[in-house]
Amino acid sequence: MKAIFLGTNGWCDTDTGNTICVLIRAADYDIIFDAGNGFFKLGRYIAGGDEKPVYLFLSHFHLDHIVGLHTLAKYSFSRGLFICGPRGTRGVLKKIINEPITVPLSALQFRTAIFELPKQQNSIPFEVISKPLIHVSAILGYRIEIDGMVISYCTDTGYCKNAVKLAREANLLIAECALRSGQSNENWPHLNPENAAKIAKEAHAKQLALVHFDAATYQKLENREESARIAQSIFPNTFAAMDDMEINL
Numbered sequence: 001m002k003a004i005f006l007g008t009n010g011w012c013d014t015d016t017g018n019t020i021c022v023l024i025r026a027a028d029y030d031i032i033f034d035a036g037n038g039f040f041k042l043g044r045y046i047a048g049g050d051e052k053p054v055y056l057f058l059s060h061f062h063l064d065h066i067v068g069l070h071t072l073a074k075y076s077f078s079r080g081l082f083i084c085g086p087r088g089t090r091g092v093l094k095k096i097i098n099e100p101i102t103v104p105l106s107a108l109q110f111r112t113a114i115f116e117l118p119k120q121q122n123s124i125p126f127e128v129i130s131k132p133l134i135h136v137s138a139i140l141g142y143r144i145e146i147d148g149m150v151i152s153y154c155t156d157t158g159y160c161k162n163a164v165k166l167a168r169e170a171n172l173l174i175a176e177c178a179l180r181s182g183q184s185n186e187n188w189p190h191l192n193p194e195n196a197a198k199i200a201k202e203a204h205a206k207q208l209a210l211v212h213f214d215a216a217t218y219q220k221l222e223n224r225e226e227s228a229r230i231a232q233s234i235f236p237n238t239f240a241a242m243d244d245m246e247i248n249l
Contacts, residue, residue: 001026001147001249003172003209004045005241007038010156010178010212011064016221017243019064020155020212022174026146029126032056033142033153033174038243039068042075051078055124058085059155060139061092069093070102080111084124086132086140090114131166133157134189141166149249152205155212158189159198167203171249174241175199176212180223181230190214193227197234208238209247 002025007018019036023045030052032042046054054077059065072081083093093114098104105112115123117130117140127145132138134157141154143166152167155176167173178190191199193210200208210231213224224240231238 001149003151003174003247003249005038005209005211005243005245006041007036007068008211008213008241008243008245009036009064009215010176011215013037014215014219016213016215016218016224019067021068022153022211024144024151026052026126028052029146030054031144031146031151034059034065034155035068036064036066037068040071040074041244046075046077053077053079053125054081056081056083057128057142057144057153058083058089059133059141059153060086060135060137061096062137062156065156066096069097072097072105072108073103075110077110080113081108082113082115082124084115084117084120084128086130086138087116087119088138089116129166131162133162134160136188143167143170151249152203154199156189157191158184158186159191159195163199164203167199167205170203170205172207172209172247173200173203173205174209174211177210177224177227177231177240178212178214178217180217180227183217193231194234197231197238200235200238205235206237208235209241210238211241213240
């Protein structure tokens with residue numbers, strides 16, 4: 001199994017990277033977390049001939065997490081694309097992936113289906129747990145168990161017990177780090193490196209990947225490395241994800 005970080009920025013693209021998108025290549029499925037502008041890089045990894053069913057998990061509907069969906073028309077997911085997200089996903093995508101904004105889902109050259117979680121969780125052919133996190137809008141974090149591995153994804157959230165539950169004993173916790181050390185914003189909750197590391201430590205996760213670095217706050221890649229070092233003082237097995245980074249699990 002491989003994790004590929006296609007986009008690691010929050011808010012907007014900059015020289016440091018594209019907005020958030022993570023690809024998990026499992027044995028029988030390709031799993032994607034969020035569809036920021038990093039989504040356009042999928043063609044480098046998912047090509048004709050070796051395609052698997054693709055499951056896309058949307059955390060919420062802020063544009064930096066869904067803007068890449070306008071590139072769907074360039075793909076040919078021969079085994080189908082299955083979009084999973086919070087309650088209301090079907091209605092939001094009907095507005096966003098439609099005329100006059102982009103090519104409608106109904107006009108794409110491959111099968112699509114939408115599952116709203118947690119209600120339709122049983123429609124997914126591998127184990128998924130979703131729980132609400134803390135943000136300014138409704139948002140889900142995810143825990144996926146597949147190929148003997150546990151992958152947890154928690155973005156755009158303040159510290160909360162649900163994040164710890166989702167990350168429990170995870171082989172890889174992918175957690176946001178929009179804020180710098182010591183920063184907080186109760187009106188717009190996000191994690192700083194200390195918060196992210198605290199979640200990983202309390203959950204007894206095995207590895208922590210920091211992602212979703214706010215574009216205005218993290219203007220240089222060196223800023224990410226600084227936050228990773230701070231997180232490592234609390235949870236040693238931490239790294240700052242960069243665009244196009246690949247890790248084996």
